[in-house]
Amino acid sequence: MKKAIQFGAGNIGRGFIGALLAEAGYHVVFADVNEAVIDKINADGTYTVHVMDVTCREEKITNISGVNSTTDAVLEEITQAEVITTAVGLVVLPRIAPAIAKGITMRMERGITDCLNIIACENAIKASSQLKAAVYEILDEKGKAYADQYVGFPDCSVDRIVPPVKSENFIDVVVENYYEWNVEQASFKGEIPAIKGMNLADNLMAYIERKLFTLNTGHAITSYLGYLKGYHTVDESIGDEKIYETVKAAMQESGAGLIEKYGFDREAHMAYIEKIIGRFRNHYLEDDVARVGREPLRKLSATDRLVKPTMTAVGYGLPVEHLLIGIGAALHYDNAADQQSVELQAKIKENGVRAAFSEISGVTDAAILDKVVEKYDNIKAYL
Numbered sequence: 001m002k003k004a005i006q007f008g009a010g011n012i013g014r015g016f017i018g019a020l021l022a023e024a025g026y027h028v029v030f031a032d033v034n035e036a037v038i039d040k041i042n043a044d045g046t047y048t049v050h051v052m053d054v055t056c057r058e059e060k061i062t063n064i065s066g067v068n069s070t071t072d073a074v075l076e077e078i079t080q081a082e083v084i085t086t087a088v089g090l091v092v093l094p095r096i097a098p099a100i101a102k103g104i105t106m107r108m109e110r111g112i113t114d115c116l117n118i119i120a121c122e123n124a125i126k127a128s129s130q131l132k133a134a135v136y137e138i139l140d141e142k143g144k145a146y147a148d149q150y151v152g153f154p155d156c157s158v159d160r161i162v163p164p165v166k167s168e169n170f171i172d173v174v175v176e177n178y179y180e181w182n183v184e185q186a187s188f189k190g191e192i193p194a195i196k197g198m199n200l201a202d203n204l205m206a207y208i209e210r211k212l213f214t215l216n217t218g219h220a221i222t223s224y225l226g227y228l229k230g231y232h233t234v235d236e237s238i239g240d241e242k243i244y245e246t247v248k249a250a251m252q253e254s255g256a257g258l259i260e261k262y263g264f265d266r267e268a269h270m271a272y273i274e275k276i277i278g279r280f281r282n283h284y285l286e287d288d289v290a291r292v293g294r295e296p297l298r299k300l301s302a303t304d305r306l307v308k309p310t311m312t313a314v315g316y317g318l319p320v321e322h323l324l325i326g327i328g329a330a331l332h333y334d335n336a337a338d339q340q341s342v343e344l345q346a347k348i349k350e351n352g353v354r355a356a357f358s359e360i361s362g363v364t365d366a367a368i369l370d371k372v373v374e375k376y377d378n379i380k381a382y383l
Contacts, residue, residue: 002026002193003080007069007096008087009037014061015162015173017085017121019049020181022061024195029077031069031096038066040171047169052284053177069099078103079110083193084118090127090298093120097134104139108146115190117152119183123216125208125303128153128187152189157182157201157208159215161279163287176282178275182207206262210269213254213312215276216305221326222247222280223292224333229383234287238280246382248277250322254309260316296333297340302362306330314368324368325382328375331357353377 002025006018009032022028030041041047042065049059067073078084078100088096100118107116120127132153136144160179167174185192185200192200201207219234225246226237237243251273259266293299300306310323331353335341347356353376354369363369375382 001063002082003029003077004083004085005029005031005074005077005081006085006087007031008089008092009034009041009066010087011162011164011173012121012160013087014047014171015049015175016158016160016179017087017181018064019059019061020195020197021083021085022063023059023197024193026063026083028061028064029081030064030066031074031077031099032066033069035068037171038068041066044169044171047171047173050167050172050174051177052174053282055177056284069096074099075103075106078116079106079112081116082114083195084116086118086120086122086127086131088122090122090124090130093122093127093131094134097131098138100131101135101138101143104135104147104151105143107150108143113150115150115152115188117154117188117190117193119154119156121156121158121181123158125205125212126155128155128184150189152187154184154187155204155208156184157204157211159211161282161285161287163285164291165286174285176279176285178279180207180211203262206264209261209308209312210258210264210272212305213258213309214251214273215279217254217309217323217326218247218251218273218276218280219292220299220305221250221323221329223289224326224329225383226289227293227335228329228332228379231289233283234280234289234292235283235285237289238277242383244277246322246325247280248273250326251276253313253318253320253323256318257309257313257316260318261312290335290338293330293333293335294338295340296330296338296344297360300327300330300344300357300360307361307363310368311363311365314365320368321371324371324375325379327357327372328379329382331372331376332379 004021004026009030046062120131161176165174182201184204225243231237
């Protein structure tokens with residue numbers, strides 16, 4: 001039977017990629033450090049994905065098992081797998097690289113010439129390439145030559161809202177109906193696996209930035225403004241007319257940059273924006289603004305959802321007033337339970353908004369820095 005390994009048995013791993021792999025006929029091995037989740041997966045051999053949207057349904061996921069990703073048992077699984085996917089978070093990716101490198105070495109030592117494709121399904125640009133770099137740092141020259149021939153690392157973009165909703169069975173998961181999984185076709189090694197729901201893409205960067213500049217940008221700004229206004233969930237926040245108007249305008253500004261960069265059809269992209277905002281209104285998901293807004297240092301970095309769309313639009317001479325409001329709101333994010341938020345506020349207190357933002361984002365354009373400070377100082381006017 002076909003085997004796939006899903007590193008990360010959290011909500012996204014179970015509710016999105018792992019579920020698609022199981023439905024495509026793979027035996028899915030969930031690899032994680034959470035012993036309670038792994039034990040429950042092995043005991044039950046099944047869980048339920050609750051699709052909560054305009055219409056609701058349940059999907060039973062079967063033919064699964066679990067393994068502790070820090071033990072040698074995961075190496076044997078890697079020797080038998082056709083596909084490896086991840087949903088562990090960008091920070092954790094380098095931590096699973098040693099196991100993957102050891103598994104690749106074992107495949108080489110056993111003379112396995114079946115191809116293995118490893119797809120990092122993270123909320124980041126070129127996550128598979130980043131994982132590949134971490135794996136190749138560990139492989140010796142023979143291992144690298146083997147991987148060059150038999151191991152693919154296709155980059156991808158993923159899009160599905162999977163909030164941490166509690167259910168009676170703690171491995172069941174709640175998801176929205178909508179999802180996208182776009183995978184770079186040219187980077188596969190060997191025969192491309194047939195997985196329903198996986199879209200093979202030629203121009204992956206266009207898909208990545210469309211999602212980053214639209215869903216991620218709008219989601220973040222909704223959350224930061226909602227947090228400042230005392231809302232708890234994304235649907236509550238976007239239900240506020242003033243927040244809605246700011247978020248939509250910011251997404252249109254980021255969209256204008258995308259249209260210039262990739263030649264997207266303007267009408268189609270505006271319709272895509274409306275679809276994304278509609279997803280924010282899904283009250284079934286109860287998506288916590290603190291969850292969506294977490295790790296503000298990462299979200300304010302040069303390549304992420306606030307600064308990159310802003311600077312892309314600036315590069316084409318386009319307006320960015322509402323994107324800058326979003327940045328100003330993010331700089332106000334003060335959550336003692338979020339370590340990056342604590343660090344952010346410490347930087348602002350020590351160096352001031354202008355210097356702190358410039359350090360975090362890499363932005364040196366004086367006019368943009370002035371406007372960020374202005375939006376930060378006047379943030380209450382936008383709430």
